[in-house]
Amino acid sequence: MKEEIQLFRKTLNRLSNLSNDSFDKLYSILEFRSLKKKEFLIKEGEICRNLYFVNKGMVRTYLIQDGIEVTTWVALAGNFDTSAHSFFKGIPSLTNLQAITDCELIFISKNAYEQVLSTLPEGKDLALNILQEYYINLENMFYSCLSLPALERYNKLGELFPEHFKCVPQKYLASMIRVKEATMSRLRKKLSQPDTEEV
């Protein structure tokens, strides 16, 4: 198998049992794209017409509220990514998707996606499994940013998304748990210091 497609195939295997035949069909409609760091996949207001798979690099989702960028997610290599509301409903995206490293993406258009659903026997199961997984991810992000104090949100993020914790730059992690970079830095300092005193 072509080398650049192995991660993709592996991910699909995790999500569903795709026959070789089906995979070959799917493969024939895949498209490819590279992004330089800081380039945009989608900007707010545009309609997101593709479902992406991050083959290399990281893509962050953020929106702007009261003039401030709020990062809501970072898609790591080996995961699907899109602006869901925009892709599924064909409405303008509320969010921006931006490469935070150089990236290699695999993607299919909405049309191709619908073709996959209607022609591949495993297509709908695959889509259901992807959606389920992403729904649960979103729940986790949501639940971990509710009413906990900043330090606990920080720890929770580490628990739930250890991979992100390792590779995503601090400033984006900070934004994901809704604290400012300065506060984030203080949290880290507090955690690294061998418990001075707490009165």
Next chain:
Amino acid sequence: MKEEIQLFRKTLNRLSNLSNDSFDKLYSILEFRSLKKKEFLIKEGEICRNLYFVNKGMVRTYLIQDGIEVTTWVALAGNFDTSAHSFFKGIPSLTNLQAITDCELIFISKNAYEQVLSTLPEGKDLALNILQEYYINLENMFYSCLSLPALERYNKLGELFPEHFKCVPQKYLASMIRVKEATMSRLRKKLSQPDTEEV
């Protein structure tokens, strides 16, 4: 058609084109349950084995963080409801689902759900559409509670979920936008007063 099933049928029609034949098959496996106000559908730690439809009343989802109840959603009549992570993955629920009025529920078990997916021709499309809609709802809840100040979160909730705004008690709305009841009351007061002065 039986009266008690009309809202359910109407909702399914909105989400997918279910043939009469398929609907009859589906109907034959539906189960029914009533809940008194304050009764629980699911408690944290239990495994949620059913997919519910709220036929009458309201069910709220909440979790407890640092000893405080945080309401994350209220399912109004005419909508599906479950503890998604628990139902789909068969793991203990992080959330509690509690009736906030007397309720009438229609539900199917996980087994029945899988039967629907594999036997009804429209089953998977239906499931996909439900999941899509709920994913987008969750995104909306998530995005509207990010970094906006309390007053803007309040307004946003009103925009995005006008039905909820009308029928859900203040204390739950407050919790949904992550403010305390006291603060919520002050927000409402501020909005109702004909702009005294803002310096």
Next chain:
DNA sequence: GGTAAAAATTGATGTAGGTCAACAACATTT
């Protein structure tokens, strides 16, 4: 390898919304 840009740290100060507590307005039960 030197310079510029980006990311992270630290200090001083400010404030939105939390906390606590008392009370008022409704609802529900008997």
Next chain:
DNA sequence: AAATGTTGTTGACCTACATCAATTTTTACC
């Protein structure tokens, strides 16, 4: 219709985190 519980309002005070700004550290680029 009295009693009890639930929900919403208001006041006085407090604190976790934001803000602003200066500096250091790290990374990226001719």
